[in-house]
Amino acid sequence: MVSLPADTWKRVTEASRLMHAHGQGELSGRLFEAAGMLFEDICCAFEIYGRDGSHLIWENIPFPEAKRVAIQQRVGELVPFEHPAFPYLIEGSRDCMRISDLISQQDLRKTHLYNEVFCEAEVKHQIVIPIHASNGIGGMTLNRGGRDYSDEDLFVASLLAPHVVTAYESHLLLSEVAPKKAKKATLDYAKLRDLGLTRRESEVMSWMVEGKRDSEIGTILNISVRTANVHVRNILTKLGVETRTTAVTRVINEGLL
Template sequence: MVMTMEARLKRLLEAVEILNRREQPMFQDRVLQACRHLFPESFSGFQLWDRLTGIHTGGTDVPYDENSLLERFQRVGELVPLQHPGYPLIMAGEKEVLRLSDLTTQREFAKTELFDVGFKPVDLRHQVALPILTPQHLGGVTVNKGGSQDFSAEDLELLGIFSRHLVLALQNEMILLEAQKQQPKVAMLDHLTLRRAGLTKRESEVFVWMAEGKRDREIATILGVSYRTVTNHVYSILRKLGVETRTAAVSALCER
């Protein structure tokens, strides 16, 4: 059944919402679930390397035999750098989605061990790769399906939009994880001091992360509010403290 543009956009918005669900702790699980929601007949794989720590995370919902799932997934990970035609492009900085059929023919790809190990056992024929490139991370998500119909131009457009939200969701995830590790420097600041300065409860929360040097967009992610809301709170804090800069605001309150 051909979906209308309205239905496609609705499904895209729902998939993005899944990406950002904080109640589901594992980011890779949210990615796989979001991809499946966007294309219900597809199966996905997720690979991510942290450039700073070298830590690798990955997962898949491709229905491999349970007895060989881990071994097969690891072997696919080894073969991708050697035999996937999109890998050199991603390593060179390509950020646009890559349809496998635009990079090689099915006949040529069927000659590879990667096809034999990762595609043939579950009758997958078509794939789109979504690169993940950030200052901290390198990796990608693959959306795969069988059947005779390849991913259409409309599918690629949808996945292109989704891919940008995927990178943003990952960056937000890193901000939240870093915030959870930090003990704010002003956490022990007397709450009464903040109230005496005229700050509301939410302004006090914003101020705490201002003191940590967080930018407005990072604070918005941490507190789960909009960027505009944070900028309004920052403006209000500066006005109430009678200062013009964030540094001056932190100094004014921490010295009281």
């Protein structure tokens, strides 16, 4: 394990908190700002290659503006075939990778990826933070010219890695539920309230019907998992049932929502 100065540990903590500050700007901006707190002279990219063949890319790389869209498209075409880290992603690796550990500069310069993408922004060195998400695989890359990344840099990236993945998964969940959440906010839950459920318990019950786990309900309603657990136990008691499956069945069959 690499020994880090106390100040670096503090910045890692601050960066991870920023990544999870949902509702405070776009995820891409938070991820890139967090990385900038820990690494000097970098630009970043975040990519997901979906199981449906889609390619998501966010980046703040200084590409020529007139070429940006074309370069992004070319990245999606080249990375799966030429990036030396991609085979490791396919194999399921979750270890952060320094591109110089995977390929020599001489061999990298022979690739279309280097000549058509890296050269456009004078990128020579890169750390890849692997992402294995529910909707695909990919990575967040830390890019720069000049000096290569040190062992300490690689270790710091590994500390950041799980926060990158969790922040993205939370982003997917929140994006999925946001329209439903807005719709549910207009409901009065009259029938459930008549049974003695509070407004919050009624909201929790509505998400139980949607098949959400306590942890997901906590994220949606901005409450702790423990509080969600308490609400679920209260719901079961008030409905006179022993399991959440029975509670959901009753609510659906009796048209209580």
